[in-house]
Amino acid sequence: MLMERYHSILESGWRPAFDQHRSLKRAIEHAIAIPCIMGRRTISRTLGPLGRADSDWSADYKMFSQRRWEPEKLFDPVIDEYLDRYRERPVVAAFDDTKLTKTGKKIKGAFWQRDPLSPPFHVNLIYGLRFVQASLLFPHYEEGGNAPRGIPVRFQEAPSVKKPGKRATDQQRADYKQLKKERNLSTQALEVMIGLRSSIDQRGGQERSLLMVGDGSFCNKTIYKANLDRTDLLTRCRKDARLCFRAEAGSRRKYSQQLFTPEQVRQQSDRPWRSAWIHIGGKRRRVRYKEVKDVLWKRGAGLRPLRLIVIAPTAYKLSKNSRTNYRQPAYFLSTDMTTISKLLIQACFDRWQIEVNHRDEKDILGVGQAQVRSEKSIPRHPALAVASYSMLL
Numbered sequence: 001m002l003m004e005r006y007h008s009i010l011e012s013g014w015r016p017a018f019d020q021h022r023s024l025k026r027a028i029e030h031a032i033a034i035p036c037i038m039g040r041r042t043i044s045r046t047l048g049p050l051g052r053a054d055s056d057w058s059a060d061y062k063m064f065s066q067r068r069w070e071p072e073k074l075f076d077p078v079i080d081e082y083l084d085r086y087r088e089r090p091v092v093a094a095f096d097d098t099k100l101t102k103t104g105k106k107i108k109g110a111f112w113q114r115d116p117l118s119p120p121f122h123v124n125l126i127y128g129l130r131f132v133q134a135s136l137l138f139p140h141y142e143e144g145g146n147a148p149r150g151i152p153v154r155f156q157e158a159p160s161v162k163k164p165g166k167r168a169t170d171q172q173r174a175d176y177k178q179l180k181k182e183r184n185l186s187t188q189a190l191e192v193m194i195g196l197r198s199s200i201d202q203r204g205g206q207e208r209s210l211l212m213v214g215d216g217s218f219c220n221k222t223i224y225k226a227n228l229d230r231t232d233l234l235t236r237c238r239k240d241a242r243l244c245f246r247a248e249a250g251s252r253r254k255y256s257q258q259l260f261t262p263e264q265v266r267q268q269s270d271r272p273w274r275s276a277w278i279h280i281g282g283k284r285r286r287v288r289y290k291e292v293k294d295v296l297w298k299r300g301a302g303l304r305p306l307r308l309i310v311i312a313p314t315a316y317k318l319s320k321n322s323r324t325n326y327r328q329p330a331y332f333l334s335t336d337m338t339t340i341s342k343l344l345i346q347a348c349f350d351r352w353q354i355e356v357n358h359r360d361e362k363d364i365l366g367v368g369q370a371q372v373r374s375e376k377s378i379p380r381h382p383a384l385a386v387a388s389y390s391m392l393l
Helices: 002-017 021-036 058-065 071-085 170-182 185-202 262-267 341-350 353-364 377-392
Strands: 091-101 111-114 125-138 149-157 210-214 231-236 274-280 283-295 306-311 330-334
Touching (some): 002 021, 002 071, 021 058, 058 377, 071 377, 091 185, 149 353, 149 377, 185 210, 231 341, 262 306
Parallel strands (some): 210 231
Antiparallel strands (some): 231 330, 274 283, 283 306
16 A cells, blocks of 8 residues: 555656656656665666666666756645645745765766865865755644654755866956855755745745745855745854844944844843743753844844844753753744744754755665766756655655
8 A cells, every 4th residue: 555655646746747658657667666776776776676677778867867857846745735734834944955975077066075074173075966955844743742854845956166277267267256156055045945935836835934944054144135035044043143233213323333142142141031842852842042033143134133042052861860961052043023933943943854854865765876977867866866755755
């Protein structure tokens, strides 16, 4: 029954993404075979469970390199499920970038980048591709005692601009500097947000607001100064970010001269702590927080009013008789000024589910292990593998 249900979801949900039925059939075969492979998840090894290992492989490679289909439409069934299941809350999605290691030097879009697993005292480098992923956060705890789950709805390549060589002209160097501003990670993440907002509108969610939750790498002026329609941001910020309030009425200044940091707000004794019951670690737990509205971040968001949320360190013990330890406090900035604080704090903790998605995609499904060189195949095969993972969830 599980296989029949999975095949039914793929056939009905993926049909609009393909122009030809034979391409749809071949994509469904790959989506079913990818979780069944032992070892590396390459296209040639995918054909083993399908019984075509001794046949011609060209049609399977051409499906990724030549056939016409849109990877973004593979995720539409997830959006439909979310809009139908949770009608009384905003659409909450986490976004983050992830890296897929490569060894071939002829792969378009691959470049040297920082290894996120390197220790803080020594930065290591890896060679590979970079993708921006967005996952809808399904609050299963609202339906029972189950944990939340992130289900991917976007997996889009985010390559870096190639640096010109030593013999480049001054014009080429100037173009490179301009492209670095226009095609960096933050601008490509904004494209993912705009595309997701458009897909939600097309699926009947025009009246629903979208809350995008990210980590500290996306807390910058490129993200916060962008004009996003019906989309709010919630990202982790630095504890030493320089914030302020608007200047008093009648003053020629726009910003108040008195600056403060999120860490100073946490240490203020005259600002009381509040508490909320948040679903963490399989059950409801009490979380202490402070909230400051209508703050301004001059260097990051300009005159756009923001909402500062400070989450207190959580106490824990390694054993029953051990001493009490404390986790690090967390600081978040948000452009959402109307949603209740409890939902925003819950979204801060639910964002971890996109990290779980990254682990499952790389360790279990082997996303990025396919040996492809075509310009279209490089982003398409990982997107199809992640979309099949979404359908499984």
